Amino acid sequence: MARTPFKVEVLTPEGSVFDGEVEMLSTRTEVGSIGILAHHTPLLGMLAPTELKLHVSESQTVRFAQGEGYIQVADNHALVLVEEAITPEELDVAKLNSELADAEAAVEGAEPHSEAMRRSLRDKRRAQAFLEVAGAESA
Amino acid sequence: MSQRDVKQRIDSVKNIRKITSAMQMVAAARLRRAEQRIAALRPYAGAIRRMTRQAAEAAGGEVGGNPILQEHEQERTVAILLVTGDRGLAGAFNSQIIRAGLRAAEEYEAAGQGVVFYGVGRRGVSSLVFRKLEPAGAYTGFTDRPAYADARRIAEDLMSAYVDGAVDRVEVFYNGYVSPLVQEVREEVLLPLQKATIDEAIAEVADEEVLHHALVEYEPDPAVILQRLIPDYIEISLFRALLESTASEHGARMTAMQSASDNAGEVIEDLTLEMNRARQAEITQEIMEVVAGAESLS
Numbered sequence: 304m305a306r307t308p309f310k311v312e313v314l315t316p317e318g319s320v321f322d323g324e325v326e327m328l329s330t331r332t333e334v335g336s337i338g339i340l341a342h343h344t345p346l347l348g349m350l351a352p353t354e355l356k357l358h359v360s361e362s363q364t365v366r367f368a369q370g371e372g373y374i375q376v377a378d379n380h381a382l383v384l385v386e387e388a389i390t391p392e393e394l395d396v397a398k399l400n401s402e403l404a405d406a407e408a409a410v411e412g413a414e415p416h417s418e419a420m421r422r423s424l425r426d427k428r429r430a431q432a433f434l435e436v437a438g439a440e441s442a
Numbered sequence: 443m444s445q446r447d448v449k450q451r452i453d454s455v456k457n458i459r460k461i462t463s464a465m466q467m468v469a470a471a472r473l474r475r476a477e478q479r480i481a482a483l484r485p486y487a488g489a490i491r492r493m494t495r496q497a498a499e500a501a502g503g504e505v506g507g508n509p510i511l512q513e514h515e516q517e518r519t520v521a522i523l524l525v526t527g528d529r530g531l532a533g534a535f536n537s538q539i540i541r542a543g544l545r546a547a548e549e550y551e552a553a554g555q556g557v558v559f560y561g562v563g564r565r566g567v568s569s570l571v572f573r574k575l576e577p578a579g580a581y582t583g584f585t586d587r588p589a590y591a592d593a594r595r596i597a598e599d600l601m602s603a604y605v606d607g608a609v610d611r612v613e614v615f616y617n618g619y620v621s622p623l624v625q626e627v628r629e630e631v632l633l634p635l636q637k638a639t640i641d642e643a644i645a646e647v648a649d650e651e652v653l654h655h656a657l658v659e660y661e662p663d664p665a666v667i668l669q670r671l672i673p674d675y676i677e678i679s680l681f682r683a684l685l686e687s688t689a690s691e692h693g694a695r696m697t698a699m700q701s702a703s704d705n706a707g708e709v710i711e712d713l714t715l716e717m718n719r720a721r722q723a724e725i726t727q728e729i730m731e732v733v734a735g736a737e738s739l740s
Binding site for chain 2: 314315316317318319332333334337344345346347348349371373375382384386387414417418419422
């Protein structure tokens with residue numbers, strides 16, 4: 304059964320990558336996975352790198368590898384604000400693998416509790432999440 | 443110079459003019475794209491401001507506490523980030539940044555402070571290396587079209603250095619974009635981030651754009667969201683500086699190539715005049731010879 308659509312905009316520093324109506328949006332905040340339907344209560348969330356799925360209709364889903372960011376839901380309108388939103392086809396698996404290896408090496412080399420450590424862990428998490436999205440694509 | 447030599451020079455100057463006017467057109471097209479990218483950043487930056495205001499109000503209005511907002515007690519080491527381009531042929535675009543950065547470094551050193559350089563763009567990096575001022579961070583290969591990820595990587599290096607205490611202040615020098623014809627050297631303090639910057643940014647948000655607190659769900663706590671929003675200001679400022687620098691570079695190259703093409707035009711005019719004169723002289727010579735021959739016969 305078709306669900307009620309609502310407006311979603313996905314905005315990155317390099318411009319808008321999606322602006323339209325969807326039936327459901329699914330993503331992950333720092334707290335956990337989240338699915339948003341029409342008439343959701345107002346929300347401000349902090350997003351973690353994951354796969355952003357926009358169910359436009361029963362047969363059509365738009366997918367992105369989403370970097371860190373924020374989501375704001377108000378007045379039946381969702382704004383997804385992310386550092387990057389890359390379509391699965393555009394993901395470069397070889398590059399992500401080398402970024403993951405670099406991040407893992409940096410985690411080994413960094414002082415515990417330093418800013419450098421925190422940041423390497425973030426890079427590692429992003430590379431892992433994007434590789435998962437890329438893997439889901441090839442499967 | 444013989445007529446033939448002049449003709450060859452005219453041809454070679456014409457070829458140069460073809461190249462410079464092609465470069466001028468390429469720069470003009472890239473400039474338009476760079477301008478669009480500056481415009482594309484605005485809605486994102488505006489949305490970040492709205493969310494900061496929302497999170498700050500929900501968290502009790504206090505923005506402080508983030509280590510990048512804390513001034514260090516002593517400013518022992520200053521980091522200077524020079525934003526240049528990967529390529530030359532753009533007038534004073536690269537050299538004015540390098541000059542301004544080196545002058546600032548001299549002043550800090552005279553005051554007894556240490557200076558660490560960071561360089562964006564091959565031109566800046568290679569001129570630092572040439573002066574034996576090995577940069578602590580060198581970022582090249584993207585100045586034609588910087589991505590947000592580039593700004594983020596640089597910002598994270600600088601923020602780590604600041605928070606971990608390697609540097610006590612970070613300044614950035616870049617070509618601010620005023621118009622296609624005008625670029626100005628801008629010097630901005632990136633770190634520590636001034637609390638006033640954030641206060642001003644969120645003051646621009648209209649009250650009706652902020653949701654009523656009691657109704658809003660936060661995931662996670664608004665104070666945690668706020669802590670992640672603050673470093674975004676550094677990333678956005680740096681990304682804007684990179685985009686403006688790119689637009690300025692294309693503008694400067696367009697202007698430089700325009701004047702190179704104009705100069706080539708003048709040279710061609712002068713040479714053509716010279717060639718015509720040489721041809722006229724040759725004709726005169728021939729006529730005189732014919733006349734002299736005819737006279738000797740009569």
